[in-house]
Amino acid sequence: METGHGSIKRLARSLGDLGREAKTFGCALGSGSRGTNKLVIVGTPTYEPWHFTAHLADEARRQGRSDLSPTLLRWQIAPGAPAHLSVSADEVARASRDTTVLVIPDGDDPELLERIMDAHRRGARVMTIERAGSDLALCSHELLTVGAERSDRDYDACQHVVSSVAPGR
Numbered sequence: 001m002e003t004g005h006g007s008i009k010r011l012a013r014s015l016g017d018l019g020r021e022a023k024t025f026g027c028a029l030g031s032g033s034r035g036t037n038k039l040v041i042v043g044t045p046t047y048e049p050w051h052f053t054a055h056l057a058d059e060a061r062r063q064g065r066s067d068l069s070p071t072l073l074r075w076q077i078a079p080g081a082p083a084h085l086s087v088s089a090d091e092v093a094r095a096s097r098d099t100t101v102l103v104i105p106d107g108d109d110p111e112l113l114e115r116i117m118d119a120h121r122r123g124a125r126v127m128t129i130e131r132a133g134s135d136l137a138l139c140s141h142e143l144l145t146v147g148a149e150r151s152d153r154d155y156d157a158c159q160h161v162v163s164s165v166a167p168g169r
Helices: 005-014 017-035 050-062 089-094 110-121 135-139 152-165
Strands: 038-042 070-073 099-103 125-130 142-145
Touching: 005 017, 005 152, 017 125, 017 142, 017 152, 038 050, 038 089, 050 070, 050 152, 070 089, 089 110, 099 110, 110 125, 110 135, 125 135, 125 152, 135 142
Parallel strands: 038 070, 038 099, 099 125, 125 142
Antiparallel strands: none
């Protein structure tokens, strides 16, 4: 997917209201992260949002926004994985008020929900991009819901919009 400035604007427009919501969510991510020291991104055991994480890392680097340089938290770490791919999802439960936790699940997962609730109780800022209504909405400070009637392409497009807008593009 092409992610140049003009194509992101077109992509957001093509999503209609959802595109506007994605831009608002991206702005909230970008403005709120300045008050925290760490941005972590986590999915579920069956879905790792590595694609989103990579795009956000690239955009943050281009825009000089080291505060938006994310750490991908992983449920399973391969032996010998490099350091940046070796941070466990267990870190979510230890997140505190200096952390923004961005959750991008592929459905409900009780273990993820429990860890996110722990992070919320410890004062972490919780933001969620979800596919449809879930219990994560109960503990999210910011929520972007891509309805079940929307295509997987729309879900992916929203993530591209958010990762491009957050650094201030």
